[in-house]
Amino acid sequence: MQTQKLIYSDNKINFRSDCSRIFYIFAVVMARNVEFDEQLAVSKAMDVFWKKGYNGASTRDLTEAMGISNSSLYNTIGDKHQLFIKAIKLYTESRMDAARKMLQPIKSPLKAIEKFINSSVYAITNEPNSCLTIKTTFEVATSDESVQQIIKADNDFTYNLLIDLIKKAIERNEITVSNDAEMLTDYIINQFTGWHESFIIHRDKMRIKKMAEFLIKQISQ
Numbered sequence: 001m002q003t004q005k006l007i008y009s010d011n012k013i014n015f016r017s018d019c020s021r022i023f024y025i026f027a028v029v030m031a032r033n034v035e036f037d038e039q040l041a042v043s044k045a046m047d048v049f050w051k052k053g054y055n056g057a058s059t060r061d062l063t064e065a066m067g068i069s070n071s072s073l074y075n076t077i078g079d080k081h082q083l084f085i086k087a088i089k090l091y092t093e094s095r096m097d098a099a100r101k102m103l104q105p106i107k108s109p110l111k112a113i114e115k116f117i118n119s120s121v122y123a124i125t126n127e128p129n130s131c132l133t134i135k136t137t138f139e140v141a142t143s144d145e146s147v148q149q150i151i152k153a154d155n156d157f158t159y160n161l162l163i164d165l166i167k168k169a170i171e172r173n174e175i176t177v178s179n180d181a182e183m184l185t186d187y188i189i190n191q192f193t194g195w196h197e198s199f200i201i202h203r204d205k206m207r208i209k210k211m212a213e214f215l216i217k218q219i220s221q
Helices: 015-056 059-066 070-076 080-103 109-126 132-141 145-171 181-202 205-219
Strands: none
Touching: 015 059, 015 080, 015 132, 059 070, 059 080, 080 109, 080 132, 080 145, 109 145, 109 181, 109 205, 132 145, 145 181, 181 205
16 A cells, blocks of 8 residues: 655644744753752751751751652762752852841841841851851861852852941941951951850850840940
């Protein structure tokens, strides 16, 4: 039997080009879904690292929280270390974005500094697993260059944010205790580290709040 051939007019469908176009659209949509799912999965892994630390979190802990298999983890993200890099970046970048949005509407540089200090106190005393960057600094960053770079970027952001506010506050005479913006910035940031350590040891919210109030009084002179 002779196979019947289909003949099309000028408006015929080009199956090759149309199928390619459909496949392209499908691939773009799937890529976007994978990207969204990956970010969601990384955020769930971040919670595991935050609670258990890098060394305490097993691959099984992570994949169960993410809702994926071991093979899916390796095919989409990589190994545990690569996942941790993504998680710590998500954590630090989210904090940076939150800080920008929180301080942007505040007109007074000194009030913005006070807001930043008080928000840091709240985070220190209310995050059940302490600060992920602080935990990471002591557990991993000393020997991991990739993690060191992320932690440094986070520290640089905090430093640049504060020194810019302090310089503006000095220019407006909102801060008169010193005109050394660099020293004041280092002083404030070092307080945060000490408060983290103090709260981990003592779990005393009032102690941290009193120290924060004293710091604000010092720089407000």
